[in-house]
Amino acid sequence: MLGKLIKYDLKSMFRSLLPVCGAFIVVGFLAGISFPNTIDSDTTSGVVLLWGTILFALIALTVAVSIISLIIVITRFYKNLLGNEGYLSFTLPVTTGTHLAAKCISGYIAFALAVISGIISYGLFAVFACARTGDLDEIGEFFNGIFTAIAEFASAQMHYAVVFVLMAIVSTIMALIKIYFSIMIGHQASDHKILMSFVAYIVITIIESVISNIIGMVFIGVGVFASLFGEMTFAFAVTTLILNTVLTIGYIFGTYYLLNNRLNLE
Amino acid sequence: MALLELRQVSKRYGNKSALDCVDLQLEEGRIVGLLGPNGSGKTTLIKLANGLLRTSNGAILIDGKEPSPETKSIVSYLPDKDSLPDWMKVDDIINYYVDFFADFDVDRAKEMLGSLNIDSKMKLGKMSKGTREKVRLILAMARKSKIYFLDEPIAGVDPAARDYILKTIISNYEPNALVIISTHLIADVENVLDEAVFLREGHVVLHQNVQELIEEKGKSLDGYFREVFAC
């Protein structure tokens, strides 16, 4: 059942998401192949103008894909579970937990798709632009250099690398579930539900900042007094990781509770 | 054993009671009318039975169990809201039902769509409201469930479609199923009902066999309803 729910979530979201991501990749490719080989007095202004326009489109699409993917994920959650479709969704022989899991997974996939299309788009841009200016080797070296640096850092500072990776995973999950939690809180209001969802999101974010600032100051204080900067920095990173994990778990349970016990379809 | 049972069920919103200490038992093999004015608690009762709301007090039991995925697989719900996704075609929503409901009878659904001349390749969002209602009803009736909740099944359709819908409800009748129809249009459905349940302000004020009631009161169910709920 979980797989089926995810399937239909993706079917619905991909209707709008795939075209936008597709356009994004195509424009990245175009920006690459229209890249002027050289810019000197011989280059026609037309060529530069064309590339400039395409570049502008690429940047616009970058912003658009980010915003649109967010809207698509939010809309899917809202329409499918809290709108009229909720009357169908919640009469499926499926637990609330399964519904939430499906929305988390499909939301994650949608965002991942947006990110991947960005990587491909700019990747194509870089590769084809360099192909045109004959700097292909330099690109290879450039990326090689980055990967080597990361690998060196990781093996030297294994503990940081682990924390970093875990942080990346937790943060992305946290970002998504925080949105769903805010939507559910807003749903409790009798009026202006969407507005209240935004308010909830802002309030939660403020609370998060306050907590992490307090923790940060504690660590800085201890670090200053005890001159344990290195250890304190690592301890701070670990503590932030733990804090975010706890918050994420809290948001998951909060969202589940509201969805299971405080559903109020109109 | 009653197929649908409410034991001292209450549902409160703030200090307002949508349902107040309701006891009700409905047996299989019946077509029951859930009747009452707006705000009487009909929709709340149906939502509770479908697991869309939690009781404030008391227990609601479907075939002896509390609402859960297990009960949802034997309950077919036709809400009075337009609950189907706009972007799907009829074929798509049929596949959706096949995917999730083991008791869905595809052939029956296609047969009904055919006799109402509904194009299965059409997008739901592009259909008229009346046609969408028919599709929703067909999907709900094509399931071989134990309990059917039909919330205003004939309110939004033309008279010819109404006849078809009532005939479908009759022909779908199974001795081990329970059909609950909630509606304002009592005169149109009363010949199809075995029993009537009158709800007023969250209380059950009547639960009786319709033929007995007509014999007792000497008037139609619709007529008696108007008498009981006269403003």
Next chain:
Amino acid sequence: MEWEFKKGVPIYMQIIEKMEMDLLSGKYKPGDKLPSVRDMAMEAGVNPNTMQKAFSEMERSGLIYTERTAGRFVTTDHGRISALKSELSVKYLDELFETLHSLGFTDSEILSAVKEKCEGEE
């Protein structure tokens, strides 16, 4: 599409009435097989349990009988059918007399009116 029913009288009774008339008018002949409860319920636009109740009543009063595997049939007992004919004529005459009495007719006035009608139709 459905049968027309009066308000205020139980449906199963009205079904029995209609079927009695169909029997006497020849729509259903003695020994005819009747459609299933479900089919008749659909045709009449009524609840199958109501139709079942009507059938059970008619079976009890001897108008129809059930052959377990074959279905339901109209009785072939001509005595029973003529008894039905008498029952109904008494019933409708009672109704007629009641109505005309309430309009102020005496029995003899009613009799003359009936005679006139019969002569007029010859």
